[in-house]
Amino acid sequence: MLIFVWSTNDHYVIFHLHIPSSPLCHFIESFIYYKGFQPTHSLDRFLPDGKVNIVIDLADAPQFIYDNDTLEEIQACRYVWFSGIRNNCITIPSGRDSEMFIINFHKGKAYPFVQMPLHELTDTVVDGNLVLTNEILHLREQLLALPAVPQKFAYVEKYLKRHFGSRLEPNRCIDFAVSRILQLPDQLTIEEISRKVGYSHKHFIQLFRENVGLTPKAFLKVIRFQKAIREIEALQKVSWSRVALESGYYDQAHFINDFKNFSGFTPTQYLAMKNGQLNYIPVA
Structure with a gap:
């Protein structure tokens, strides 16, 4: 403890x-x-x-x-x-x-x-x-x-x-898929995971959504966003193009769009407002 x-x-x-x-x-x-x-x-x-x-x-x-x-x-x-x-x-x-x-x-x-x-x-x-x-x-x-x-x-x-x-029995399909997304959010595609778990693409998406709460694609986007947040916290001088690339985004525009959708702020606004508590931004 x-x-x-x-x-x-x-x-x-x-x-x-x-x-x-x-x-x-x-x-x-x-x-x-x-x-x-x-x-x-x-x-x-x-x-x-x-x-x-x-x-x-x-x-x-x-x-x-x-x-x-x-x-x-x-x-x-x-x-x-x-x-x-x-x-x-x-x-x-x-x-x-x-x-x-x-x-x-x-x-x-x-x-x-x-x-x-x-x-x-x-x-x-x-x-x-x-x-x-x-x-x-x-x-x-x-x-x-x-x-x-x-x-x-x-x-x-x-x-x-x-x-x-x-x-308390593991769902091996879901656990494998979640684990792979957490390990390699910047490298994986959902199609790759679907093939490896042995289900049809449609059935895998349904199973994942019911047991995790998001579709695999939506969950992957959240985890990529979280990787970006950790990158920002770790860097003393932030390069947005580097953060976008290392977090698995196609380009900086996609990164900025996702960041604003998830946080309500641009990456630059977030950088100015954050206070050292991961995922918590003071707003009032």
């Missing part, structure tokens, strides 16, 4: 990260608990990253989703919510005054936990009980009752194994 506790402006920020044991670790990247975060800004633009997560809010006040353009409140979220894979950016609270427990799934690996096609949840945030039954609200109640963070992590592991243990 990774633990950070630091003091800023006379208050403490607590951040715990825990990687669950097998077999959960093959599907879940991490559990995160944080409390006391006090950023100077109030809203973040969150960029598509290929992930799905469950957010358990341990505070009582609702959190809101905001219109990307007007920044007006458009949706209230309370207690537990399921955030589907994204093909578009979303504007959310910056985390100020929050106490959160977050279950982060590996990219393309949420399918054992959701009893509906994942494309029905794409670009949506829905109440957790609509996806995971009312039991998820009981889980929140237990987390509130447990005083220590390691106890919270242990309880969630036990809960997930008890409720989903029989479903």
